[in-house]
Amino acid sequence: MNNRVPILSTQSIFKSYRQGTENLKILNGVSFDLMPGDRVAIVGRSGSGKSTLLHLLAGLDDLDSGSIKVGGMPLSGLSPDARAAVRMRYMGFIYQQHHLLPEFDALENICMPLRLSGSGKQEADKLGKELLERVGLGDRANHKPSELSGGERQRVALARAVISKPDLVLADEPTGNLDEENAASAIELLLELTINSGSSILMVTHDHSLLSGFDRVLELSAGFLSEASGVG
Ligand SMILES: Nc1ncnc2c1ncn2[C@@H]1O[C@H](COP(=O)(O)OP(=O)(O)O)[C@@H](O)[C@H]1O
Ligand SMILES: [Mg+2]
Numbered sequence: 048m049n050n051r052v053p054i055l056s057t058q059s060i061f062k063s064y065r066q067g068t069e070n071l072k073i074l075n076g077v078s079f080d081l082m083p084g085d086r087v088a089i090v091g092r093s094g095s096g097k098s099t100l101l102h103l104l105a106g107l108d109d110l111d112s113g114s115i116k117v118g119g120m121p122l123s124g125l126s127p128d129a130r131a132a133v134r135m136r137y138m139g140f141i142y143q144q145h146h147l148l149p150e151f152d153a154l155e156n157i158c159m160p161l162r163l164s165g166s167g168k169q170e171a172d173k174l175g176k177e178l179l180e181r182v183g184l185g186d187r188a189n190h191k192p193s194e195l196s197g198g199e200r201q202r203v204a205l206a207r208a209v210i211s212k213p214d215l216v217l218a219d220e221p222t223g224n225l226d227e228e229n230a231a232s233a234i235e236l237l238l239e240l241t242i243n244s245g246s247s248i249l250m251v252t253h254d255h256s257l258l259s260g261f262d263r264v265l266e267l268s269a270g271f272l273s274e275a276s277g278v279g
Contacts, residue, residue, distance in 0.1 A: 052119040053080040054137070054214045054247050055104065060113035062099055073099050075270030076113070081247050083214065086238060088258050089251045090275055091267035097251035100267065101219050104249070105138060106130030118214060135164055139208035139216045139246065141237070143223035145200040147192040153203045154179060154188040160211045171210075178206040181243075182236060198229035205237050209244040216241050218250040222257060234260060 062074040073096040081087055091097050102108045104115060106122050107130075115122045117137050122130060139160065140146075147156045157178055158171040179185050182202040184195075192200050201221065208216050221237065222230035238260045241248045250261070258264050258275075266275040 052083075053116070054083050054085075054118055055081040055249070056116040056119075057104070058114045060100070060103060060115065061111045062096070062103060062108075063111055072270055074103075077267075077270070077272050078113075079265065079272055081215070081249055083247055084245070085247045085249075086241070086260065086262045087247075087249050087265065088261040088263070089249070089265045089267050089272065090255060090258065091251065091253065093253055095267045096270060097253075097267055098219055101217050101249075101251055105140065105217055106134055135160075137214045139211065139213040141201075141204050141208045141216065141218040141221040143220040145192065145204040147200060147203055147207075149192050152189045152191050153184060153195065153199075156192070156203055157206045157210055159207060164211060174210055175206075178210055178240075179203075181240070182206050198225055198233065201225060201229070201233055202236065205233065205240055209240045209246060212244045213246050216244075216246045216248045218248065220252050220254075221250065222252070222254070227256075230254070230257065 058078050060074050060077040063070050063072045077100060089097060103110055106125070110123050117133050122133055125133070148159070154172065154175050158175040161171040161174065176188065179188055182205060184199060184202060187195060187199060195203065218237065222233050225233060234257050237248065264275040265272045
């Protein structure tokens, strides 16, 4: 991809939810660009609209107005199927809950994005095993999610998010269910993995203690994004 094209570009995103007769305004004109290789965190209190914003960026929900471009191409305005194709091609995801598939083991979960995009099992397994080693779980390949600790499950989820070398990794409070020590090491690992996969990272969190490794920190408040002060 041309390095001067933002991997993600948003213009004036507005989003509200109708709740009975009320209109809850959540995003009131959010604009920002994310360049290839950028490591950006967005902080905001619970309820400030962080997950809403990430869902929109992933094409999982419709904007009221504004635009989102991924790799220079419009995402907003596409059909849900076309948005899913963009998501698969460009993005990896990490959620607060690991969202691993319970019936598959660690290696199968990690390899899932490659398998879904048509890679053969051998090729996927090779990359999956390398990543398992890199996240320190080389000896847990055949453990199901229920046979892993919380920190281990989230490390599997980190590996899964980068295996297809996506241009962009979106992370929604990825350490929200971890204790302090596991949270800090998961963020370190996340940054290391995204450097290795050449992915930009956009993480949203309410936790100001996790921001030191990011190049840029923005704050979401009252539906607006601004440069965060006094963090990092
Ligand atoms: N589907 C929905 N319908 C109505 N209100 C919603 C919906 N999803 C979220 N909200 C409201 O929007 C606000 C922002 O939610 P969210 O984006 O989940 O915040 P955050 O992730 O920052 O905690 C909250 O007040 C929440 O109650
Ligand atoms: Mg949230």
